[in-house]
Amino acid sequence: MAFVSNRDPYLNRRVRLKIPVQVMAGTFQAGTEMTITGMSQRGLDLVDDKGNQLLETGMLGYNFFEYID
Secondary structure (H helix, E strand, C coil): CCCCCCCCCCCCCEEEECCCEEECCEEECCCCEEEEEEEECCEEEEEECCCCEECCHHHHCCCCEEECC
């Protein structure tokens, strides 16, 4: 048995938020640039340049961001 790496084409892509996203700790403003760090049935996991995480974004759909790379 061997480990086979996921080659998800979306992993590590950069995105920009098109709308403000409120979370318990604060708000990610529209225009915030983030990196996709994971993807599951619950949605994307995103991290901004300061390390703030926006996890399991499935409830937002897929129209709240745009790809920038």
